[in-house]
Amino acid sequence: MVQRGEWNPVLAGLADGPVEAGGVTLAAEGPGEYPGGHFLLLFTPESVRLCLRSKRTIPLTPGSFLLLRSRRGYRVEDGRVLTLRYPAAFFDGLFFSQLADCRILFDMLQLEDPEEEFLCFDYRTGDPVWSCALALCRELLTRDSFTPNLLHCGTTQLFTLLQRGFQGHLSVSRSTMLRDNPFGQLLKYMGDHYDTVTLADLARRFNYNPSYLSAYFRRVTGETFSQKLYHIRMEQALWALEHTDRAVQDISQSLGFREKSYFLRRFKAEYGCTPTQYRSRLGKAKKGDKNSGTSG
Numbered sequence: 063m064v065q066r067g068e069w070n071p072v073l074a075g076l077a078d079g080p081v082e083a084g085g086v087t088l089a090a091e092g093p094g095e096y097p098g099g100h101f102l103l104l105f106t107p108e109s110v111r112l113c114l115r116s117k118r119t120i121p122l123t124p125g126s127f128l129l130l131r132s133r134r135g136y137r138v139e140d141g142r143v144l145t146l147r148y149p150a151a152f153f154d155g156l157f158f159s160q161l162a163d164c165r166i167l168f169d170m171l172q173l174e175d176p177e178e179e180f181l182c183f184d185y186r187t188g189d190p191v192w193s194c195a196l197a198l199c200r201e202l203l204t205r206d207s208f209t210p211n212l213l214h215c216g217t218t219q220l221f222t223l224l225q226r227g228f229q230g231h232l233s234v235s236r237s238t239m240l241r242d243n244p245f246g247q248l249l250k251y252m253g254d255h256y257d258t259v260t261l262a263d264l265a266r267r268f269n270y271n272p273s274y275l276s277a278y279f280r281r282v283t284g285e286t287f288s289q290k291l292y293h294i295r296m297e298q299a300l301w302a303l304e305h306t307d308r309a310v311q312d313i314s315q316s317l318g319f320r321e322k323s324y325f326l327r328r329f330k331a332e333y334g335c336t337p338t339q340y341r342s343r344l345g346k347a348k349k350g351d352k353n354s355g356t357s358g
Contacts, residue, residue: 084210098132110141164225182236257318
């Protein structure tokens with residue numbers, strides 16, 4: 063489990079500027095303007111707000127990952143984000159062969175010079191994917207003859223972990239979902255209209271037979287349409303509880319739940335506590351993170 067204080071040596075190692083090895087650059091980026099690149103992986107152990115050139119604002123929480131392909135760059139509005147910049151040459155034939163089962167990331171890397179595409183994943187800083195990210199950062203600070211090979215291994219592992227957690231951790235509402243990817247378009251529409259969308263609506267908008275779409279959905283995601291919509295709504299519930307002071311009743315209604323009591327039952331079944339208890343526990347956890355960060 064990665065404690066927040068474990069990132070302090072990484073940040074200290076970047077105090078004099080970015081480091082580079084094997085064509086990959088690691089930087090700690092505070093408020094300011096930054097260029098785009100072939101492939102950027104941004105992650106943060108603290109809260110950060112990014113503004114993309116499309117004028118889309120992407121809030122990142124401790125544990126978030128943003129995978130960005132952009133020619134246009136971005137601005138860090140507040141906070142500090144760690145950025146790994148990968149050149150096109152890094153993703154060679156061997157890398158793609160190892161990534162073949164990671165469909166959504168494979169497709170993202172195969173896009174031809176996109177203007178701006180991004181995927182956002184929300185994790186906790188104690189999840190295994192964060193241990194992998196920390197190991198990549200440490201390797202870039204080590205920089206010896208083994209580093210290029212270890213960067214390829216570590217990046218493959220990180221991408222595979224992100225793909226494994228795709229269903230539960232991808233933030234559909236904060237991802238473009240690859241506009242040229244047909245299924246990505248379906249998920250994106252669900253993320254934008256989670257409060258009202260139905261299977262019939264989705265089928266009609268994208269010219270599918272509802273029965274076919276239902277089977278297609280299960281085949282691709284391993285979930286039914288209703289299950290995926292439910293998880294998107296729960297993702298939005300967690301986001302609202304963590305980042306706003308809105309009343310639980312208001313959150314429930316905004317998600318499309320007609321009855322607050324039904325929302326409370328589903329939330330408790332999913333997370334083992336009520337929304338109010340979740341918000342309270344989160345506040346205590348944030349205080350603990352601050353204490354460990356100052357003592358580390």
